[in-house]
Amino acid sequence: MFPAGPPSHSLLRLPLLQLLLLVVQAVGRGLGRASPAGGPLEDVVIERYHIPRACPREVQMGDFVRYHYNGTFEDGKKFDSSYDRNTLVAIVVGVGRLITGMDRGLMGMCVNERRRLIVPPHLGYGSIGLAGLIPPDATLYFDVVLLDVWNKEDTVQVSTLLRPPHCPRMVQDGDFVRYHYNGTLLDGTSFDTSYSKGGTYDTYVGSGWLIKGMDQGLLGMCPGERRKIIIPPFLAYGEKGYARGVPGSAVLLFEVELVSREDGLPTGYLFVWHKDPPANLFEDMDLNKDGEVPPEEFSTFIKAQVSEGKGRLMPGQDPEKTIGDMFQNQDRNQDGKITVDELKLKSDEDEERVHEEL
Numbered sequence: 074m075f076p077a078g079p080p081s082h083s084l085l086r087l088p089l090l091q092l093l094l095l096v097v098q099a100v101g102r103g104l105g106r107a108s109p110a111g112g113p114l115e116d117v118v119i120e121r122y123h124i125p126r127a128c129p130r131e132v133q134m135g136d137f138v139r140y141h142y143n144g145t146f147e148d149g150k151k152f153d154s155s156y157d158r159n160t161l162v163a164i165v166v167g168v169g170r171l172i173t174g175m176d177r178g179l180m181g182m183c184v185n186e187r188r189r190l191i192v193p194p195h196l197g198y199g200s201i202g203l204a205g206l207i208p209p210d211a212t213l214y215f216d217v218v219l220l221d222v223w224n225k226e227d228t229v230q231v232s233t234l235l236r237p238p239h240c241p242r243m244v245q246d247g248d249f250v251r252y253h254y255n256g257t258l259l260d261g262t263s264f265d266t267s268y269s270k271g272g273t274y275d276t277y278v279g280s281g282w283l284i285k286g287m288d289q290g291l292l293g294m295c296p297g298e299r300r301k302i303i304i305p306p307f308l309a310y311g312e313k314g315y316a317r318g319v320p321g322s323a324v325l326l327f328e329v330e331l332v333s334r335e336d337g338l339p340t341g342y343l344f345v346w347h348k349d350p351p352a353n354l355f356e357d358m359d360l361n362k363d364g365e366v367p368p369e370e371f372s373t374f375i376k377a378q379v380s381e382g383k384g385r386l387m388p389g390q391d392p393e394k395t396i397g398d399m400f401q402n403q404d405r406n407q408d409g410k411i412t413v414d415e416l417k418l419k420s421d422e423d424e425e426r427v428h429e430e431l
């Protein structure tokens with residue numbers, strides 16, 4: 074037989090138990106567990122006091138995270154803060170690099186989420202503490218905000234925001250592209266934008282001018298398309314980060330609007346013929362037939378080839394400059410005119426290199 078307690082006893086117990094459950098749910102959302110006797114906590118208590126509306130990703134074991142925190146004791150006295158050091162914590166989580174309480178307390182966290190963690194001593198610094206900083210058997214309170222999360226298995230994530238109905242040709246490696254972009258960190262901090270620079274960002278895709286993740290993220294894009302491109306740090310600026318605004322080991326989020334694309338030229342080429350060059354190239358260039366081609370004749374000739382659709386200049390550079398560079402390349406002795414021998418010499422070299430350049 075169970076001993077019969079006084080009726081008032083069970084009446085009192087029920088509200089207390091409910092109250093305790095409510096406290097645990099409110100504080101821990103079921104993740105933390107207070108000990109039934111009200112003694113030391115068995116596990117970390119997690120209070121998710123700010124959860125962002127959008128949470129595309131939650132921290133998992135083995136993820137790399139960046140976060141800020143304030144650490145206090147039960148009496149509110151601060152013992153440590155990443156804000157004071159002006160340095161984010163950047164570390165792999167869930168693998169024992171942190172105190173167990175922090176490893177557990179960060180699991181499932183979203184970027185921009187804010188949590189309060191209550192870490193019992195056995196999941197913190199135990200009965201020994203940390204010399205000069207944490208006394209023995211201290212319960213630790215952390216306020217944490219998560220700013221970044223990625224994993225070494227990550228790839229570039231592309232999502233299309235707007236796709237034009239007609240797309241005759243998509244971006245391929247080697248293309249010359251003009252695009253606008255907004256670059257932010259995962260927590261929304263802006264680090265760069267083309268919109269404030271008075272023009273598009275113009276570059277070649279797949280030629281090493283861009284971070285690897287952007288080279289990948291632009292592929293297959295149509296003019297007029299808008300994309301969101303998320304790039305892990307090892308395909309962006311790595312552990313060092315970049316100048317102002319991109320900290321080390323940061324995931325980058327770009328919103329990109331492709332304005333135009335053109336076929337690029339092979340690396341190092343300034344001009345290519347669409348078909349074979351004219352059989353009598355020098356004679357065609359030497360418009361007044363005096364045996365010399367000065368810059369004016371050369372420029373007139375090249376522009377005629379372009380306008381007649383016989384050849385194509387390197388995109389993305391002032392044509393006058395490109396033609397000037399081409400002239401310099403051909404004028405081997407730099408006397409301001411191209412001779413038949415200079416053109417032949419260059420053509421022979423080019424043929425050896427299976428070059429199509431003039």
Ligand SMILES: [Ca+2]
Pocket residue numbers: 359360361362363364365366367370
């Ligand atoms: Ca001439």
Ligand SMILES: [Ca+2]
Pocket residue numbers: 404405406407408409410411412415
């Ligand atoms: Ca010359």
